Amino acid sequence: MTASERDLLVAGVDVGGTNIEVGLVDDRHEVHGRAKAPTPTGGPDEVLDTISRLIASLDADPVAVGVGIPGVVHEGAVLTVPNLAGWHERFDLVASLQERIDLPIALGNDANVGLLGEWLAGAARGARNVLGLWMGTGVGGGLILDGRPFNGARGAAGEIGHVVVLAGGALCTCGRRGCAEAYAGRRSMRGVASAMVDAGWTTSLFDIRDDEDKSSLTSKVWARALDEDDALATKLFDTAVETLGVAVGSAINLLDLEVVVVGGGLAEKLGSDLADRIAAAAEPWMLRPSPDLRFVVSELEDDAGVVGAASLARAAIVTG
Ligand SMILES: [Zn+2]
Numbered sequence: 001m002t003a004s005e006r007d008l009l010v011a012g013v014d015v016g017g018t019n020i021e022v023g024l025v026d027d028r029h030e031v032h033g034r035a036k037a038p039t040p041t042g043g044p045d046e047v048l049d050t051i052s053r054l055i056a057s058l059d060a061d062p063v064a065v066g067v068g069i070p071g072v073v074h075e076g077a078v079l080t081v082p083n084l085a086g087w088h089e090r091f092d093l094v095a096s097l098q099e100r101i102d103l104p105i106a107l108g109n110d111a112n113v114g115l116l117g118e119w120l121a122g123a124a125r126g127a128r129n130v131l132g133l134w135m136g137t138g139v140g141g142g143l144i145l146d147g148r149p150f151n152g153a154r155g156a157a158g159e160i161g162h163v164v165v166l167a168g169g170a171l172c173t174c175g176r177r178g179c180a181e182a183y184a185g186r187r188s189m190r191g192v193a194s195a196m197v198d199a200g201w202t203t204s205l206f207d208i209r210d211d212e213d214k215s216s217l218t219s220k221v222w223a224r225a226l227d228e229d230d231a232l233a234t235k236l237f238d239t240a241v242e243t244l245g246v247a248v249g250s251a252i253n254l255l256d257l258e259v260v261v262v263g264g265g266l267a268e269k270l271g272s273d274l275a276d277r278i279a280a281a282a283e284p285w286m287l288r289p290s291p292d293l294r295f296v297v298s299e300l301e302d303d304a305g306v307v308g309a310a311s312l313a314r315a316a317i318v319t320g
Contacts, residue, residue: 219265245281
C-alpha cells in the first residue's frame, strides 16, 4: 500500500450482539485489515473501550470512523439498543467515542449500514430501490429508495421484522403480537422449539447445539438440523420463510422494489436457495412486482457492516 492510499483508509465498526468487528476500508470499499473481539456486556463505556482498542490494533491509522450498531440511531445518538446488554437509555455515542478517538465519527443502525455495504460493493450494486432483509437473532431490515439510503423521520425505517403478518398472532420480542420476527427471528424460533419439545415433539436441534458447543441455536445449528431433515426444525423454518414472504410481498407492494438482499448467518449458510425460497413465498402476496425484481443473498457476508459503516465515515469527512 502506498502512503497516499493509506491516507484514504477509514475504519468501519460493526457492533453485533456477539462480536465487534473492525476493518480498515479504502475508497473502493475493499477491506485491508481486520480486528475482532467479543461484545462486552457491561454497557456503552465498555463497548467504546473495545472499539478504541480494536482500532488502535489496526495496521494503519484511519482518517475517520464509522459505526453500525443494532439500535435506533438519530443524529449521532443511540436511542434504544434492545439486543445489547447494559444499554438502557439514550446514549450520545458519537460525542463519547470522539473523547477517545479524535477523528470524524459517523453512526448508523446496523441493518441500514449492512445494506449500505451491499448496495455500494455487494449484491445490490447499481440498484435504486432495495430492501435488505437480515435473518439473525431478530429480523432486521434496511432500505435504499430512489437511489438513496432511506432512514425515515427518526432513523427507524426499514424494520421489516416488525411488519405485522398476523393480527393478534405470536408474541414478538418487541412486545407486540404477530410481527414477522415472532416467527422468523432465531430467538423466537428457539422459544417455539422449546415449547414444542415440552409438548412432546422430538428434535435434534438442542443436541446439535451441544455438539457444536454453542450456548444458543445459532445459524450453524439451524443449518445442520435442516440439512439432516429434522422434522421440527424444517417445520419452524418453513413457517419462518412463509412469514417473511408475507412481509416482503407487502413491502414490495408498498415500495415497488427492484432488489431484495437476504443476509445474516442463515443466508451465509444456505446461500441462494434461501433467497429463492423467500421469493417464492412472497410471490402470492405481490400485486404487480417489477419485471426486473431480483432476490439475492448478500455477497459481502461479515464485511457488509464494516464496509457500510466505513462509507458513512467517508461521507462524514466530505460533509464535515
Ligand atoms: Zn415485533
